[in-house]
Amino acid sequence: MLRNDLKKEVFIRCVELHLESGKPVGSKILKKRFFEDLGDSTIRLYLNKLSKERLLENVKNYCGRRPTDYGWRCFLRWNIDNIILNDEELRTIKSMSLIGKIMFLSSLLKIYYILRESDGHMVEGGLENILKNREFRKNENIADFAVFLTKAKKYLDQLSRKYKDESLVLYIGKEFPLNGKESTPFSFIAKRFSNKFICFLALKRINYPYLVKLIEHTFK
DSSP states (O other): OOOSHHHHHHHHHHHHHHHHHSSOBOHHHHHHHTOTTSOHHHHHHHHHHHHHTTSEEEOTTSSSEEEOHHHHHHHHHHHGGGOOOOHHHHHHHHTSOHHHHHHHHHHHHTOEEEEEOTTSOEEEEOHHHHTTSGGGGSHHHHHHHHHHHHHHHHHHHHHHHHOOOOSOEEEEGGGSGGGTTOOOSEEEEEEEETTEEEEEEEESSSOHHHHHHHHHHHTO
16 A cells, blocks of 8 residues: 555654644645655645545645544554553553543543443443543534444444454444444444453544553453
């Protein structure tokens, strides 16, 4: 897919800037922050190529790009092995109860959580955490999240009945099975642990390599 290291670096830096600001990323900020030696036209050329390869997408009414669902998936795959977890965070997590760990991750990563017990009872929370993301400045995203939450709980119930593996389940954006073809700004992450299911709902704009590594380490 990516034929040279420079194009891949442009993509990675574009994702990093989008994670930082929540805004579409253009050639000017990329040049200023990371590629002073490259011409504007060269950076724009790489951005156009990355869009053609479905890693980035244009955003209506903005002069910039953000990762596609496929782009986020590639960002995870290319960076997961480079993540080094914070020792202080790991020590804090180790000392906590199960619900304490879940709540800590919810606060740290600004994500919503659902804990499904083996008897089907669900404990959920973290609304105050996920609402801290800048995407929720738009009221329609709050309504969209309410719909997504209903679907997520329904799918988690299905997952608990058929999925016996303990490997992590991750759906980014429109990958989520109950979405059909419609787009969504959210992602679904779930893992079986001690005969329970732990589920996190996140904005698509999240550091997936760190998220996945931290969840897998915490609930192993």
